[in-house]
Amino acid sequence: MRILGIDPGYAILGYGVIEKTGNHFQAVHYGAVTTHKDTPMPQRLDHLYNELREIIAEYRPEVASIEQLYFNNNAKTAIQVGQARGVAILACVKGGIEIAEYTPLQIKQALVGYGRADKKQVQFMVKTMLNLREVPKPDDTADALAAAICHGHSADTRDRMKKLGLK
Numbered sequence: 107m108r109i110l111g112i113d114p115g116y117a118i119l120g121y122g123v124i125e126k127t128g129n130h131f132q133a134v135h136y137g138a139v140t141t142h143k144d145t146p147m148p149q150r151l152d153h154l155y156n157e158l159r160e161i162i163a164e165y166r167p168e169v170a171s172i173e174q175l176y177f178n179n180n181a182k183t184a185i186q187v188g189q190a191r192g193v194a195i196l197a198c199v200k201g202g203i204e205i206a207e208y209t210p211l212q213i214k215q216a217l218v219g220y221g222r223a224d225k226k227q228v229q230f231m232v233k234t235m236l237n238l239r240e241v242p243k244p245d246d247t248a249d250a251l252a253a254a255i256c257h258g259h260s261a262d263t264r265d266r267m268k269k270l271g272l273k
Contacts, residue, residue, distance in 0.1 A: 107261065108134065110167035110203070111254025112158075113246045114175075114191035117141060119154050120246030123165045124236065126258040133236040135165055138247050147186065155193045162201035170198040171257035173249065174209045206257050213249075216256035228252050 107127075113120035122136035139157040141150035172195065175188055198205050211221040217231040229241040229248045235255055242248045 107169070107258065108165065108167045109254040109257050110162065110165070110170045110198070111250040111252065111257070112170060112172045112194050112198075113249035113253060114173060114187055114194050115246055116147070116150055116154070116186045116190040117143065118244055118246045119158070119190060119194065120244065120248070120250035121158070121161060122242070122247060122251035122254050123161070123167055124251065124254045124258070126261075131235050131255055131258060133238060133251065135161075136242055136247050136251055138244055147189070151189060151193045154190055155197050158194055158197035159201060162197060162203065167203055169204040169206060169257060169261075170194075171206050171208060171253040172198075173213065173253050174207050176210055206260070208253060208256050208260070212260075213252050213256040216259045217252050231255075 107125070109124050109126060111122045111124065117140065119139045121139065123134040125132045125134050139154055141153055172191065175184065175191060195205060214223040214228055215221040217235070218227045225245065229245070232238070232248045232251045232255065233241045236251065242251060
């Protein structure tokens with residue numbers, strides 16, 4: 107299964123494409139799409155959309171795993187991140203791929219086994235599980251890869267439940 111993980115943001119949007127075969131995860135491609143702070147928001151969103159569409163076309167993931175928003179104290183930032191998240195979802199829909207959404211707590215639980223794990227613990231697990239030499243940078247990229255790994259684990263659970271007739 108090929109999974110595209112997305113950590114939405116309007117200044118930095120992290121992405122990571124992984125391949126899951128059995129219980130093995132392998133990084134295919136990862137990075138970040140950035141926009142300049144002086145660029146008007148409509149153009150920033152357009153850039154995010156176009157870059158994600160190119161990534162989807164080139165790497166052909168079957169599913170996208172997108173981190174859900176968590177509320178912070180700055181409403182303006184939350185709205186702007188929400189807009190970037192919407193653009194990411196639209197790029198996936200237009201690319202014909204299924205979308206799965208996970209909270210930061212679910213992602214941490216899937217990788218570390220503890221929903222309140224800190225960023226360093228998650229980054230270490232991403233590095234370890236994907237057999238990388240170093241933690242992917244920027245942090246948004248590691249978060250996107252974590253979202254993809256989370257879906258890989260969750261997909262297994264859903265498949266087992268279906269086989270048991272529980273879902």
